[in-house]
Amino acid sequence: MANILLVEDDTTFAAILENFLKKKGFDVSVKYSVKSGIEALKHETFHLILLDYRLGDGIGLDVLEALRVQGKYVPSIIMTSFNDVRTAVKAIRQGAFDYITKPVNPDELLMVVNEALEGKSPQRAHPSYPRPNKEGTDPTDSVQGTSAAARKLHEYISLVAPTNMSVLIRGESGTGKEYVARSIHRLSTRTNAPFVSIDCGTLSKELASSELFGHIKGSFTGALNDKTGLFVEASGGTLFLDEIGNLSYDVQVKLLRALQEKVIQPVGANKTISVDVRVIAATNEDLLGSGKFREDLYHRINEFEIVVPGLRERRGDFQQFVDFFVKKANDELGRDVRELADEVKDIFDAYDWPGNLRELKNVIKRMVLLSRGHTADISALPQEMVFAIKHQGATEPAPSADNPDLRLHSEAHERKLILDVLQKAKYNKSKAAQMLNIDRKTLYNKMEKYGIE
Numbered sequence: 001m002a003n004i005l006l007v008e009d010d011t012t013f014a015a016i017l018e019n020f021l022k023k024k025g026f027d028v029s030v031k032y033s034v035k036s037g038i039e040a041l042k043h044e045t046f047h048l049i050l051l052d053y054r055l056g057d058g059i060g061l062d063v064l065e066a067l068r069v070q071g072k073y074v075p076s077i078i079m080t081s082f083n084d085v086r087t088a089v090k091a092i093r094q095g096a097f098d099y100i101t102k103p104v105n106p107d108e109l110l111m112v113v114n115e116a117l118e119g120k121s122p123q124r125a126h127p128s129y130p131r132p133n134k135e136g137t138d139p140t141d142s143v144q145g146t147s148a149a150a151r152k153l154h155e156y157i158s159l160v161a162p163t164n165m166s167v168l169i170r171g172e173s174g175t176g177k178e179y180v181a182r183s184i185h186r187l188s189t190r191t192n193a194p195f196v197s198i199d200c201g202t203l204s205k206e207l208a209s210s211e212l213f214g215h216i217k218g219s220f221t222g223a224l225n226d227k228t229g230l231f232v233e234a235s236g237g238t239l240f241l242d243e244i245g246n247l248s249y250d251v252q253v254k255l256l257r258a259l260q261e262k263v264i265q266p267v268g269a270n271k272t273i274s275v276d277v278r279v280i281a282a283t284n285e286d287l288l289g290s291g292k293f294r295e296d297l298y299h300r301i302n303e304f305e306i307v308v309p310g311l312r313e314r315r316g317d318f319q320q321f322v323d324f325f326v327k328k329a330n331d332e333l334g335r336d337v338r339e340l341a342d343e344v345k346d347i348f349d350a351y352d353w354p355g356n357l358r359e360l361k362n363v364i365k366r367m368v369l370l371s372r373g374h375t376a377d378i379s380a381l382p383q384e385m386v387f388a389i390k391h392q393g394a395t396e397p398a399p400s401a402d403n404p405d406l407r408l409h410s411e412a413h414e415r416k417l418i419l420d421v422l423q424k425a426k427y428n429k430s431k432a433a434q435m436l437n438i439d440r441k442t443l444y445n446k447m448e449k450y451g452i453e
């Protein structure tokens, strides 16, 4: 029987969830704080963690971080308010399996819990397990899009694929960076060799070197056997380093050597091994601006750069993505949704999709799950999403004498200006700050205030 750790500081809600999950046959251990959650993980083995995002003594991500430091992996689901979707998406980059928005719908919770336990379609798998082939890689099972942004993206992909250049893929979370990396591999001469993907955000500082370059038995406590690293596994093929900005300085040095000299040295080994691997890296941060990334490595991995557009910049492809995800969810969940109610379409149009394709896919899957008939209506959308759109109208009213709150108007304009400039600066924050004539810190503060990621 699966053992679930539930970390939730709202005692009433925790009791409701505990009851529900127990009725469904799970063992549940409830903890009410980050600290006690981390403590429980030291003493007990869990198959799944259900984590509230905001807890009294910290955030759910602190528990994920503690797991990462211990070098452990337990599939984790973050429960978050709709307004925290941006941060929930960040949690997935830090190793969470999935997120679910509050108020939690029981059917949805059960679906996500079962998927996590079955290891099905994880958003992020443990580094030691090969990531399963995700949809969005096979051209017959993905959306290419016809917008100008999509055409440019695919033009770049086919241009760089047959070369051996290393590629840096930049873009917001959930925009399809891994899809781009897999497409490059598929169209390259390495297509029949392995594509190995690793999320550098899930690697602990201690284990990163051994994960990438391997180790020999006895080279450190816990190195019970020789281990082949991912570079060797990807031999002849492509290694995709997602969230490369998370690699420590030491590992960056080793990676630079691997790229320059095409040799690696497993931890504890005194011999080097030759490797033939094409590296594709992805990030959603400004690597050089972060001050933590070596400039020489940056130039090495950035022989060609591809910027993946956010969903809001490729509205022309939106309907194709909706149709694709609805069909997928129908097939997976045994539903028969054929159309969306007008109100749903209006909300989809008005929403700005900060979590991009991943968020669209999640919202659609939930919607399809909750729709028994042929039409998906507004009741199948997260309540707060509906509220956010309606509320947005109320907080950003058109300027008029009846709506004279100058502060609200100027804040709405400031937010829009920052978004426009960021887009223009291709999300390079140093550049955006320069264009706005403010310092980087002020820009970061404003982005946080306006919920811009």
Ligand SMILES: Nc1ncnc2c1ncn2[C@@H]1O[C@H](COP(=O)(O)OP(=O)(O)OP(=O)(O)O)[C@@H](O)[C@H]1O
Residues within 6 Å of the ligand: 092, 093, 134, 135, 136, 141, 142, 143, 144, 171, 172, 173, 174, 175, 176, 177, 178, 179, 180, 242, 284, 324, 357, 358, 361
């Ligand atoms: N062209 C596409 N067609 C269909 N589905 C897609 C496409 N691109 C991405 N997806 C789906 O959208 C989701 C997010 O994609 P992906 O994991 O590639 O994004 P990402 O930018 O790498 O995310 P992160 O920043 O979190 O690493 C995945 O479920 C993926 O299958």
